[in-house]
Amino acid sequence: MIRFENVSVTYEDAAGPTLRGVDLTVPEGELVLLVGPSGVGKSTLLGAVSGLVPHFTGGTLSGRVTVDGRDTRTHHPRELADLVGTVGQDPLAHFVTDTVEDELAYGMESLGLAPAVMRRRVEETLDLLGLAELRDRPIATLSGGQQQRVAIGSVLTTHPKVLVLDEPTSALDPSAAEDVLAVLQRLVHDLGTTVLMAEHRLERVVQYADRVLLLPEAVLGTPAEIMAVAPVHPPVVALGRLAGWDPLPLTVRDARRRAGELRARLTGQHPAGPLPRPARPAPAPGPHTPDGPVSAPPASEARRSGGGAPASRAAKSLFRRRRAPAPAPAPETDAPLVDVDRLAVRRGRVEALRRVDLRVAPGEVVALMGRNGAGKSTLLSTLVGMIAPTSGTVRVSGLVPHATDPRDLIRRVGLVPQEPRDLLYAETVVEECAAADADAGAPPGTCRALVTELVPGVTDATHPRDLSEGQRLALALAVVLTAAPPLVLLDEPTRGLDYAAKARLVARLRALATAGHAIVLATHDVELAAELVDRVVIVAGGEVVADGPTAEVVVSSPAFAPQVAKILAPEPWLTVEQVEEALCR
Structure with a gap:
């Protein structure tokens, strides 16, 4: 054919x-x-x-x-x-x-x-x-x-x-x-x-x-x-490969049939958590610590955190401005960075969200999961001020997002939307990275180094729209992560990324979380959730139907359990990395 x-x-x-x-x-x-x-x-x-x-x-x-x-x-x-x-x-x-x-x-x-x-x-x-x-x-x-x-x-x-x-x-x-x-x-x-x-x-x-x-x-x-x-x-x-099985299984069913000996070797062991955590949430670091650029995004970052939701008039006006960066204030360590109480959002005839409660602390990584159209992207849009609640309250760092001047809000929160091209305006990769460095007040080359870290091999002179989907997403992620705001929102952050690029992204997000940044991501990638997040929030029909530690929520779910959890159930193993560490112990 x-x-x-x-x-x-x-x-x-x-x-x-x-x-x-x-x-x-x-x-x-x-x-x-x-x-x-x-x-x-x-x-x-x-x-x-x-x-x-x-x-x-x-x-x-x-x-x-x-x-x-x-x-x-x-x-x-x-x-x-x-x-x-x-x-x-x-x-x-x-x-x-x-x-x-x-x-x-x-x-x-x-x-x-x-x-x-x-x-x-x-x-x-x-x-x-x-x-x-x-x-x-x-x-x-x-x-x-x-x-x-x-x-x-x-x-x-x-x-x-x-x-x-x-x-x-x-x-x-x-x-x-x-x-x-x-x-x-x-x-x-x-x-x-x-x-x-x-x-x-x-x-x-x-x-x-x-x-x-x-x-x-x-x-x-x-x-x-x-x-x-x-x-x-x-x-x-x-x-x-880790267990030495030959031939290698390709399905969960085949692997479960061969996993008896592996389960026995893991008896009495307990999986390590997905993320190292500081003793208490740290405040968002000031600009350019020794661990890398972590300055808050300036007002011009509003043009980079749009997404598909309708923007307010003030937010739209900021898409055309460039301003000097101002450092974001450190969050209150005893207060949640995100505080959502009985949130409801109606979009036309559709009740996109109803009675949603959500709190996210500094240093915490939370995944929003659920079927397509459940309201995950709408929730992220309310957190960045792009959509006003119909009822209920939303606060980010103590501010009401939709009622806050975007120039103040964007120093506290950055969004990578589902369509990464919404953030990319320059003619070449190197120009896009230079603009991101200038917007964030970061040393020249910071954003470019992030792109290389996530997807090596992207050339400076390439137009962003000539990149593959995964490379374009990596560039958009680098643009936002260069500024490293206290709250990072990611909507389907692994579309088009291979396993190696995903692992590098996980490492970068872990470092941000350990430094005290909160991360909320909407994803259908159950393997990403298993590797990275502390909590999983399941959204269905605009409502939160589950909210708890990753292992507790996903292990019992046939839809959201990662492959390792299905193979080694009922024990709460989530990733190959956890199994390898336990075997080494």
Whole structure:
């Protein structure tokens, strides 16, 4: 179905080829998973299948790519639209209509399908992806995960022979991700659809793959063969390597069957906590301690903490200002940094939050978890003053966010939204980092060093929008973490990050928490929560339904338990790191 013949792709001004000498064949009716570190060319390879590379992206493609006999060099994307369906990393770039139902129908209209066929396929897709209740909703009002499901659905309605998916589950909650992957597996097995998928959250997808392609080496093999040698692998494989299991398990079920001896070795041991903690919460440090730049963000940081929520008029005006930084006052160590009491937020006809209580102390790391559309992003937006409560109270460092001058608020709180590009305005990475240093009053090179720490290999002259999703997210994270405000808010901070980059981010956030900064993150990444956070707050239907220590909340949850917890249950082990430390003891 798909044939790569000695394919290389080189972009203008790049130091070398992004893809080099790829030679492989993907037969019809297989699901092939692309794995590898961020920035190794996974999105480029997928774009070469759909014709977006080089017709849309530019650059030079040498060699030959054919899809069902059509050469992508001589067939533009529009001439492959009936054959290849593509969903990129950014769902917003995919949409051309305003409502869910119209978006699902648009591709079929373009192909001239009969109205009766279109109606039937729309209904089937709404049911398959759990979108029936959203059919009349404006796309702009959906959460990031809901938008991702709509983008996938708009491709499925055209019934393409080949599906090209770039990070299709990155913004989905665990249950929604399982539903989408089950649909893809059904298409592969029952209809013979060929699926190429790039995904960093391998714990979700590797068991569904027929074969795995490891980049940049372009080695194609079975999941077991590739996971045995791949530098990126899910926790179940890491645990198998640690325990010396051969062959390595790829699923929780296989690992549980082999874990009896490991459980016996861990009897009487207790897992270490996810985070070292100071004896008492420390005040937010002043500018530029020996441990690194920790100055509070200046007023211009408001343009970098926007997100998708409507901003106040004052906040919008600050997006165009640059002011000298002013150090944030140290928080009261006996008072919570975040104090939310019976918060309710109504957005149009939707009651996004109701009766929410939340308190976060300095030095604490809290994860907000729950299904897509539960209200997690709305809660973060109220903490940064972008949304006013309908009722109840919200205080951050003693201030009421929506009623505080943004120039005062942003010295205390910074937000990295779901769309990292909302924070990036400069023409090159080095210019963006220089602006972040100037805004934070940090020594020149501070932000650039953070980018290199999170995702090595990003060049100074690259335009931020030419970066991969993971690299762009790392740049946005570096922009906010350069200022290191007392309260850091992160909305899906691991989308597009491989396991190594995620580990480096965890180390950086641990250091901030130990220094007394509070961190609140909304995430569907259960492995991140297991490694990093002190508390997990489960949000459902706009309400807090659980709030407690990470181990207590997630171990008993089939949806939010990490792989290690499922394998070693009922004992509260969460990460491979905890198991390794216990075995060493």
